[in-house]
Amino acid sequence: MNELVETIGRCVERGKINKASPFPGDMKGLDGADELTHQALEAGTDAEAILQACIAAMVRIGEKFGRNEVFVPEMLMAAKAMKAVTEHLKPFFQSGSVQAKGTFIIGTVAGDLHDIGKNLVSMFVEGNGWNVVDLGVDVKPEKFIDAIRKQPKCVVGLSALLTTTIVSMSKTVQEIRALFPSINIVVGGAPLTMEIAKEMGANGYARDPQGAVRWLAAIREAS
């Protein structure tokens, strides 16, 4: 792998977004994912190679998160660095030279304004090569349904942090399921377990962003 591509991957893993970003401290003043991706593409580097290096970086940071070596702020920074890369890669997605794996519609369910889990999953899934439609927080079932109508082959992700919004999540799953019986729905959030996910009628449960990425890969392979 070319050195520049490796460095881009390292920027993603460390959460170095761009030169102006003071984080991480030991990379202050250096070019970040934004500048380096631009330089790599200008130099004719294959967009797919950059994407794969960044996906690998996201996997590494996700594994560190799973081992409690890094925490949510570092994950968010890595995801932001990844976003800086994908902004440059968008034209290649659109031209078809880099293929999106599918469409993933995600939102935090009605009554819950927490966005950490939703944003992390959204950014990790996007970083993994999916087209992500992020509906935001406090999303009512109708909004999910409207979005699904526009992308009927999508996969849906529902997030909640509050124990109190599990009822709302369950209602959202039921309303979606009533109109789209075969759609794949994955749920995640602090108050959830696999058992609760099954009870509410979801197809999957993801404990963390990496879990969501793995679950999406599995259903893609199965389809």
Add this chain to the structure above:
Amino acid sequence: MTDQQWEVLKKVVGGEAVKPLPVGFIVDCPWLPNWYGVTILDYFSNDGVWFDANLKAISDFPDVMFLPGFWSEFGMCTEPSAFGARCTFPSDEFPFAHKIIASVDDIDLLTIPDPRTDGLLPFMLNRLRLAQPRIEEAGHTIRFAVARGPLNIASYLMGSTELLTAMMMQPEKVQRLLTTITSFLKGWLGLQRETFPSIDGIFLLDDIIGFLGKEEFRSFGLPFFKELFTTDVSIRFLHNDAPCRVSAPFLPEMNVNLFNMGFDITLAELKELTGDRVALLGNIPPRDVLAGIDKTKIVDAAGKMVNSLQNTTKVVFSCGGGMPPGVRSENIRLFIDAVRK
């Protein structure tokens, strides 16, 4: 809380063995309105309904400590409202506050709210003041000054993702925000204590702590909680039902002496992480088990929890986090019986 319950709680925190084993729950709007059979909006907007729901809880379960006890609150809107956050109150869903900080530069524009006059705080305090004679008539005393913690309030004011990334990108701004909120909280807790001299405990709720690594916690959590908990009250109670393995070793340094955690950690591990210097309130799974329909699960989980401990001092047996929606009275009784068997 009754005076007797308060004395028991102080004994537990002091490490004394207590018989029967103490049972307690954090109860507030996620559980009480539904359990009492009223809408959440009625619970918030009708002082009589709020009082009666709380009174029924303490009457039905006289041997359970309900913490903080007659909690006058407006859910997650309580403190953010004082900063000017728009608050949404659906009729039978939980209220929430909208962000007021669109960019970190807005932090400089924040002023410290006056808890006597701003947002929902005067309503909250006055409701409790008006109810005080009846609370005392029922044999209970107002014991806790209560508030959401500084990180939790900050996350409502600016969004949790924005708060956590700002910690990395513009840490000095986040420090300023947390300093402002902490000043406000000191005033708010102080006002509660001044209004009710019987208060002898501080209760802060903050689950954003759980998202931080050690270094972030040292910078953005520890100093502010330490400042708030460094006060001359008997019980210094913290709730964080998000992950707590990073912050738990700091609880003694934060001056916390009672901690309510989530259910993803055992009491034994927490005793080890805190050097058994902090009393614990927990922690069977709230939704899967305590609110569930399988009665054997409640009995098993309670029994397993008690038996997992080499000694049962410094523990108030409860669920992880607060009482969740949908817990029936019979489940609470099963839990009490199982703990005390």
